[in-house]
Every structure is written in structure tokens, then in C-alpha cells.
Amino acid sequence: MDSELCENARWLIGAAANGLGAREGPGISEVLERLAAQDLSVAAFREPSPTSLPVLDHLPQCLGEAMLLDANLAAAIAAVEDGLQWRQSAAYSDSLLGEGFTANYGWAEIIGPHGFFPGDDFLLGLLMLGPGRHYRDHYHPAPELYWPLTSASLWSRDSGPFVEWPQGGTIWHPPLTVHATRTGETPLLAVWSWTRDTATPARLT
Ligand SMILES: [Fe+2]
Known part of the structure; x- marks a missing residue:
């Protein structure tokens, strides 16, 4: 067992909880309550099989920006960077989401079946989107919280207009809410959480 990675994973989870706890917005308290119920003991720690994706080319730029928002959190992400298992939905393809999408998208679980701690029907992770993308x-x-650590991402709910979201603002999607994300000239790095009902994956409309 990699005890340093375990400690760093717990540092990252604590940093995310602290950062969210300092904010106000729908869903934050639900995420923090569910997070507090997770087993983050040393015994529960599992080292994921790290995987990389092309979108990670943008991670240094994103972490540089995140450092300005929350230096502790950005440093904690960097500390576990080599242990993360970056993944994509098997249902997503460039033909469905646009040329180059799969080279500019990925997520990694921190808590979840592919994360450092398995979680109990609860996911906490990181999402990345490269520039000029439309998810x-x-x-x-699953109810979902997003916490963009970078600036200038655009978010749509119920197929409504895209709204530019400030760096560090949180976005809450109640169950089955239709939602979409766009990026402009800069890539997106966000913390996300699914608080329950995590067995059913996302479906494109
Ligand atoms: Fe979602």
C-alpha cells in the first residue's frame, strides 16, 4: 500500500471539503453530508491503476489557474496526479460530440469504484475539458455538483442559454436535469460529485 498516496488522497478530499464548505449554494451541504459518511480509512484505501488521456496536456495550465483560486487544493491535486485513473464514457465518441472531443475530455474518480476510496453510492472526482468543446x-x-476551478466555462440547464460561470462558483444539477457544458479559449478543470444513485451513467439526449 502506498501510504504517501493514501495521505495525499485524503489531503485532496479534505481540501475539496474545505473549499466547498467555505462556499454557499444549492447542493453543497448535501455533498458535504454524503462525503462525511464515506469510509476514508487507511484500510479502505485502494491504489487505482493510473491511466492518462490526451486531455491531460491541459492539466498544467488548469492547475496554474486553480492555484490562484485555492492553492491548497491545486497542490493536493498535483500530489495525486500520477495516481489518478483518467476515464471516458464508452458511449461518447467524436461522431456524437464533435471532432476532437475525445482527445479533450476525461474524468477521474477520487472517491468511487475507480478512485482511491470505493465510496458508498457516492462519487467525488475531477473533470477536464479542453478548449473550444461542447459537452x-x-x-x-444522480444529483450532481460541479465546482469549476478554472474560469470562463459556460453552463446550460434544461436546454436553456449557456451562462458563463465564475471560477470557483458551484453548479448543482438535481436528478435527471438536462445539462451541458461549453469551454471557450481556455480548458476546464472542475471538481464534481454525484451524491447518490450513481449506478446509472449519464445519457446524451
Ligand atoms: Fe452531469
């Missing part, structure tokens, strides 16, 4: 309308039964 189009999708939905899932």
Missing part, C-alpha cells in the same frame, strides 16, 4: 445535453439520476 452537449445529457442527464442522469
